[in-house]
Amino acid sequence: MQRRRFLKSAGLGAAGVAAAPFISTASAQQTITWDMVTSWPKNFPALGTGANDFAARIERLSGGRMKIRVHGAGELVPALEVFDAVGEGTAEMGHSASYYWRGKTLAAQFFTAVPFGMTTTETNAWLYYGGGHELWDEVYAQFNLKPFPVGNTGTQMAGWFKKEIHSLEDMQGLKLRLPGLAGEAMNGIGVTTMNIPGSEIFTSLQTGVLDAADWVGPYNDLAFGLHQVANYYYTSAWNEPSAIIEATVNLDAWNALPDDLKAVVSEAAMASNLAMISEFALRNAEALETLVNEHGVELRRFPDDVLKALYVSSQQVLERQVAADEISRRVYDSYTAFQRKVQRFTEVGEFAYLKTREKVGA
Amino acid sequence: MQRRRFLKSAGLGAAGVAAAPFISTASAQQTITWDMVTSWPKNFPALGTGANDFAARIERLSGGRMKIRVHGAGELVPALEVFDAVGEGTAEMGHSASYYWRGKTLAAQFFTAVPFGMTTTETNAWLYYGGGHELWDEVYAQFNLKPFPVGNTGTQMAGWFKKEIHSLEDMQGLKLRLPGLAGEAMNGIGVTTMNIPGSEIFTSLQTGVLDAADWVGPYNDLAFGLHQVANYYYTSAWNEPSAIIEATVNLDAWNALPDDLKAVVSEAAMASNLAMISEFALRNAEALETLVNEHGVELRRFPDDVLKALYVSSQQVLERQVAADEISRRVYDSYTAFQRKVQRFTEVGEFAYLKTREKVGA
Numbered sequence: 039m040q041r042r043r044f045l046k047s048a049g050l051g052a053a054g055v056a057a058a059p060f061i062s063t064a065s066a067q068q069t070i071t072w073d074m075v076t077s078w079p080k081n082f083p084a085l086g087t088g089a090n091d092f093a094a095r096i097e098r099l100s101g102g103r104m105k106i107r108v109h110g111a112g113e114l115v116p117a118l119e120v121f122d123a124v125g126e127g128t129a130e131m132g133h134s135a136s137y138y139w140r141g142k143t144l145a146a147q148f149f150t151a152v153p154f155g156m157t158t159t160e161t162n163a164w165l166y167y168g169g170g171h172e173l174w175d176e177v178y179a180q181f182n183l184k185p186f187p188v189g190n191t192g193t194q195m196a197g198w199f200k201k202e203i204h205s206l207e208d209m210q211g212l213k214l215r216l217p218g219l220a221g222e223a224m225n226g227i228g229v230t231t232m233n234i235p236g237s238e239i240f241t242s243l244q245t246g247v248l249d250a251a252d253w254v255g256p257y258n259d260l261a262f263g264l265h266q267v268a269n270y271y272y273t274s275a276w277n278e279p280s281a282i283i284e285a286t287v288n289l290d291a292w293n294a295l296p297d298d299l300k301a302v303v304s305e306a307a308m309a310s311n312l313a314m315i316s317e318f319a320l321r322n323a324e325a326l327e328t329l330v331n332e333h334g335v336e337l338r339r340f341p342d343d344v345l346k347a348l349y350v351s352s353q354q355v356l357e358r359q360v361a362a363d364e365i366s367r368r369v370y371d372s373y374t375a376f377q378r379k380v381q382r383f384t385e386v387g388e389f390a391y392l393k394t395r396e397k398v399g400a
Numbered sequence: 401m402q403r404r405r406f407l408k409s410a411g412l413g414a415a416g417v418a419a420a421p422f423i424s425t426a427s428a429q430q431t432i433t434w435d436m437v438t439s440w441p442k443n444f445p446a447l448g449t450g451a452n453d454f455a456a457r458i459e460r461l462s463g464g465r466m467k468i469r470v471h472g473a474g475e476l477v478p479a480l481e482v483f484d485a486v487g488e489g490t491a492e493m494g495h496s497a498s499y500y501w502r503g504k505t506l507a508a509q510f511f512t513a514v515p516f517g518m519t520t521t522e523t524n525a526w527l528y529y530g531g532g533h534e535l536w537d538e539v540y541a542q543f544n545l546k547p548f549p550v551g552n553t554g555t556q557m558a559g560w561f562k563k564e565i566h567s568l569e570d571m572q573g574l575k576l577r578l579p580g581l582a583g584e585a586m587n588g589i590g591v592t593t594m595n596i597p598g599s600e601i602f603t604s605l606q607t608g609v610l611d612a613a614d615w616v617g618p619y620n621d622l623a624f625g626l627h628q629v630a631n632y633y634y635t636s637a638w639n640e641p642s643a644i645i646e647a648t649v650n651l652d653a654w655n656a657l658p659d660d661l662k663a664v665v666s667e668a669a670m671a672s673n674l675a676m677i678s679e680f681a682l683r684n685a686e687a688l689e690t691l692v693n694e695h696g697v698e699l700r701r702f703p704d705d706v707l708k709a710l711y712v713s714s715q716q717v718l719e720r721q722v723a724a725d726e727i728s729r730r731v732y733d734s735y736t737a738f739q740r741k742v743q744r745f746t747e748v749g750e751f752a753y754l755k756t757r758e759k760v761g762a
Binding site: 095100306319323345399 | 457460461462463464516519520521522524525527528529530554555556557617618635636637638641658659660663664667668670671673674675677678679681682684685686688689699701704707708710711741742743744745746747748749750751752753754756757758759760761762
């Protein structure tokens with residue numbers, strides 16, 4: 039309906055896309071204003087502020103030639119309509135996470151997180167040097183979108199549990215909030231999963247609709263007050279060892295940008311990616327300290343039998359899903375082949391170092 | 401001698417710095433050409449190419465208004481004169497590592513690596529969100545320099561050894577190539593250290609001048625062929641759990657830049673930082689595979705007693721060094737306080753996840 043709205047808001051007038059060669063030279067002195075719709079409440083910690091940060095970088099880098107108006111979820115479009123809104127041109131830009139769009143294309147889920155998959159650094163190596171970004175471009179081009187990684191939450195937590203888990207037996211029939219593919223893997227080991235909005239998690243735990251819930255990590259979880267209704271905080275996120283945050287650009291709007299503004303958007307995305315990774319590392323540490331020291335939260339790890347069962351179940355769910363979808367198969371194969379290669383050095387390098395630090399008490 | 405050469409090469413004419421307000425508006429249409437001197441051979445894997453990458457990002461982002469001519473070590477100035485050359489204006493920009501400048505200011509060493517210190521992600525959190533960059537600005541302003549992180553090698557290796565190390569006893573009298581602070585920590589446990597240039601490591605190991613040598617990590621070590629003269633490859637780098645690569649800008653040249661080009665340099669630096677981290681993760685993994693599978697290199701870890709002794713010795717060296725130098729004391733205190741805070745979440749998040757991945761055999 040509003041597919042061509044961006045032509046107007048981009049300040050390009052009636053000439054629009056057809057006149058792109060002219061725009062490339064003339065637009066150096068014009069101001070291009072874009073709307074960015076997001077899946078987060080305005081100024082939501084790290085994610086909403088991450089969208090603001092990305093917009094501010096674009097504006098600074100372009101010397102003010104490009105302005106991005108950031109909209110919280112529900113202001114222009116609802117949280118889960120960002121993908122369609124940007125593809126159709128209702129807004130030129132979106133800020134969200136790709137796994138919300140599994141219903142559009144199964145392959146989307148690999149561009150957020152994969153159970154037992156890659157860490158943040160490994161994931162970025164895949165995106166920037168392992169063909170991951172090119173595959174993402176291909177998947178999203180089907181929907182008139184150009185994607186960018188603009189952040190990463192880092193390793194998330196495995197969720198809040200009202201009772202301790204001592205064995206696989208304790209997971210049977212447990213009512214857990216965990217959406218998507220990871221939820222299906224949990225179903226495979228006997229857990230009942232539900233997908234309810236983040237804003238309803240607190241009440242659902244309180245009233246007993248839920249026994250347990252996964253949200254993000256200490257920083258975002260503390261803001262929701264989940265420690266008040268569940269005391270056991272499980273680490274680490276087998277389901278989200280890292281989670282990419284995405285920006286999307288309407289492909290027509292992207293193609294109409296002059297080369298230097300394409301560079302502005304692309305480099306601002308990369309800087310925002312590192313900024314968010316760094317911010318989460320600090321804020322999660324601060325929030326964890328508050329949760330443990332001030333609120334008496336108990337940290338726990340899943341028993342080995344639960345982890346092993348989840349690994350087997352995850353592989354089955356993943357294999358089943360990609361079997362029937364050619365492009366998902368290619369993305370999954372690229373992802374897993376890259377992980378096998380890259381994680382060998384993580385083990386010898388960073389993992390070995392973290393063991394050393396633990397050993398000496400540093 | 402050539403302190404003001406940049407005025408000419410910046411294309412700003414005789415007006416120079418004094419006319420900065422004029423430059424800020426007029427330079428939008430001018431081309432600014434800067435020289436970047438580096439401590440690496442031209443196109444040296446990941447480091448020399450990292451300098452090229454940073455220069456290319458600046459050029460793309462500025463729409464060609466800013467050009468950076470990259471010079472390999474020895475072309476304009478020798479590798480270890482980059483710091484002085486940029487401070488004095490012989491070149492506007494440098495690409496190097498801060499620990500080479502410990503002789504100028506002890507505090508410089510903290511902006512590359514600290515023994516038993518922070519991982520790459522933790523270090524970036526300190527730089528961007530923990531006051532680290534501001535402290536670095538302060539330290540370098542004394543030398544007419546503005547610093548930027550433009551890369552990180554990630555966790556390095558602990559070096560190549562001709563014989564296996566079974567205990568602290570085996571380290572006594574060992575002749576090891578390991579420069580700087582880490583070398584001093586090794587001296588503290590009975591090792592004889594020497595600082596010889598990277599290009600002479602191979603021959604020194606071959607002829608027996610050295611029993612062991614630390615260089616960088618698999619990618620750079622493989623290029624030097626060190627596996628041909630020492631078969632035991634020790635992990636992980638207690639001395640360099642991450643190592644920041646720096647860009648420096650002559651402070652007068654920096655102050656003369658218009659705001660949008662300041663943003664260009666600063667954001668390009670951040671994008672380059674993430675690019676180098678990602679590239680090292682992949683290239684080190686590929687090189688490690690080659691070293692182990694094709695060249696039969698044996699991976700080893702130091703015994704616990706060696707690691708514990710190195711930890712104690714490192715703390716002593718660090719405390720002794722900062723005791724007499726006020727600014728080093730402040731940087732060290734900031735660094736260690738931040739590490740204590742941030743590493744708690746690394747342990748609960750990424751470290752716990754890596755243990756999970758190991759446990760399930762992912």
